[in-house]
Amino acid sequence: MKVETNDPRPPYVQVADGLRRAIQSGELSAGTKLPSGRELANEWGVALMTLQKAIDQLRVEGLVYTQRGRGVFVASRDGAPPTDDLSALREVVEELRRRLDVVEARLGSNDGAST
Structure with a gap:
């Protein structure tokens, strides 16, 4: 895919439109990591x-989300990250709570010893 120079839309809009079409058509499905x-x-x-x-x-x-250090991923239809990412986040929160x-x-x- 290339940006069309004779297209009146700015290049970033052309790219966003192309990626949006790929996501909406299912060519890029939820959870798919985009190339760098x-x-x-x-x-x-x-x-x-x-x-x-x-x-x-x-x-x-809400079509994509970023995971720092991992990349950009296609969001689920409701814009939320995949459930396994939420489960991992819950585990981290629980570990932090225990600590x-x-x-x-x-x-x-x-506190009791110093009084």
């Missing part, structure tokens, strides 16, 4: 900043 920014920019024949602007537009629309309980218990025992 550089790969997509090369594929579309645009600058990396142009590609980022297109991805930002899709993110605002906080330990810290609070230690601080509580120190």
Whole structure:
């Protein structure tokens, strides 16, 4: 896919429209990791900043989401990340809660000793 120079739409809009069509048609399904920014920019024949602007537009629309350090993924139809990501997040929150309980218990025992 390449940006059409005779198209009146800005390049980032053309890229966003093309990716949007691929998502809506099911060519890119929920949970699919998009190629890297550089790969997509090369594929579309645009600058990396142009590609980022297109991805930002899709993110605002709820069609994609970013996982820091992992990449950009196609969102589910309701815009939510896949359930397995939510389960992993819950596990992290529970682990942090357990650690906080330990810290609070230690601080509580120190408070009694200093009075």
